[in-house]
């Protein structure tokens with residue numbers, strides 16, 4: 001397999017007495033879709049945030065595109081964040097700004113171009129997430145699913161190579177879930193982006209995943225294909241996957 | 253002992269935030285639009301509360317002095333004392349306490365809710381800097397606005413004081429007014445305004461600092477907001493004593 005574009009090695013992270021990771025190892029390859037699963041509060045969001053330098057690990061290294069994330073300066077981090085975008089758990093739209101200004105935010109920060117070019121890009125990405133013409137709305141006027149899609153539009157505005165999705169479908173109705181999954185797939189197929197998707201939704205896992213990784217006992221306990229996961233010895237993993245598929249007959 | 257360590261850590265964090273804000277202030281392009289917006293929101297919108305507080309303070313102070321000095325046959329000096337008290341002490345401090353409660357808690361609530369909804373993380377993920385976008389404009393705006401509000405408080409306080417003095421002591425308005433302008437020197441004004449510059453900075457920086465370290469959802473925002481009002485009030489009262497001592501040594 002090709003050289004991974006992202007690699008966590010031996011990462012540890014704790015908040016005060018609360019230890020979240022003790023030796024996190026994970027590799028991500030160009031163009032793949034990796035899903036990260038695990039119980040609530042095990043540190044899935046923390047893992048994504050460390051990757052783009054929003055949180056700093058206590059020890060260990062994180063490499064992205066051959067650079068050590070923890071050693072990047074301010075400028076280095078800004079350019080890393082133009083290549084790796086993140087869709088936050090609650091979409092994290094700026095409440096005080098219209099949809100248009102939200103999407104323009106990264107464009108302005110990264111000097112995208114003239115106001116005309118920016119407007120064009122805003123309509124383009126809104127088109128891509130299937131919500132054309134809502135430029136003037138405020139986030140408060142949008143439903144949960146729409147907010148996630150606007151958040152996604154904002155994340156892809158500056159054409160990142162890697163997109164991190166933090167629970168993109170949690171709390172959405174089945175139609176929106178399918179729509180978002182479709183978007184993740186089409187971004188990967190059409191634009192060749194690498195996707196890392198944190199999710200609780202096993203349907204999402206099995207629709208979009210190339211590989212899945214399980215966060216368990218303060219590290220990545222398993223990383224591999226869905227088929228490998230189904231036949232893995234780790235019972236927690238099998239339960240996790242089957243539980244999500246609604247199967248109750250766990251055989252011991 | 254624990255409280256003392258916490259205090260030291262807080263002072264350290266606030267100092268670091270100050271340094272970071274000052275650095276952003278000198279980076280181009282200058283974020284004048286954000287600063288102006290904050291001047292309107294925190295500064296301009298605080299004029300009514302300032303006028304109200306200063307007006308009644310001037311009045312009650314005159315009342316107390318006029319009656320209190322009577323037994324010594326000194327009520328003629330009411331105007332002198334009132335103007336000194338307002339310009340040196342009550343104008344700056346009362347304005348700072350009121351505006352601090354109103355604006356400082358607003359800063360914490362706003363930035364705190366942005367923090368718990370990951371909007372602060374989003375600012376960084378989109379290639380910008382929360383200190384530049386959120387903290388610096390607010391600190392600068394308060395540092396500019398509070399002295400201006402204090403000047404207004406001084407004027408309103410002295411005039412309303414003069415009015416009550418006229419009624420209570422039975423002198424002409426002209427007499428009290430001349431007495432006040434003779435009493436007050438530029439140094440008195442400087443004394444008061446120097447303090448209010450520092451108070452303005454304190455309100456901005458403590459409000460933002462508490463916002464940025466807010467955690468624990470909406471409940472956390474409530475806790476942080478209350479805490480800000482307490483911290484700002486204590487900081488103003490304590491630093492007022494220290495600054496007064498220093499300025500009395502400088503200006504006499």
Ligand SMILES: Nc1ncnc2c1ncn2[C@@H]1O[C@H](COP(=O)(O)OP(=O)(O)OP(=O)(O)O)[C@@H](O)[C@H]1O
Pocket residue numbers: 015018020038039040041042043044045046047089467
């Ligand atoms: N800023 C922070 N300060 C202190 N503790 C934190 C912070 N962020 C996360 N934590 C802690 O780290 C742990 C992992 O949090 P994280 O948000 O990564 O969980 P998660 O796996 O994303 O859970 P969920 O599925 O609920 O989103 C939790 O115990 C949380 O309390």
Ligand SMILES: [Mg+2]
Pocket residue numbers: 044045046089166
């Ligand atoms: Mg999470």
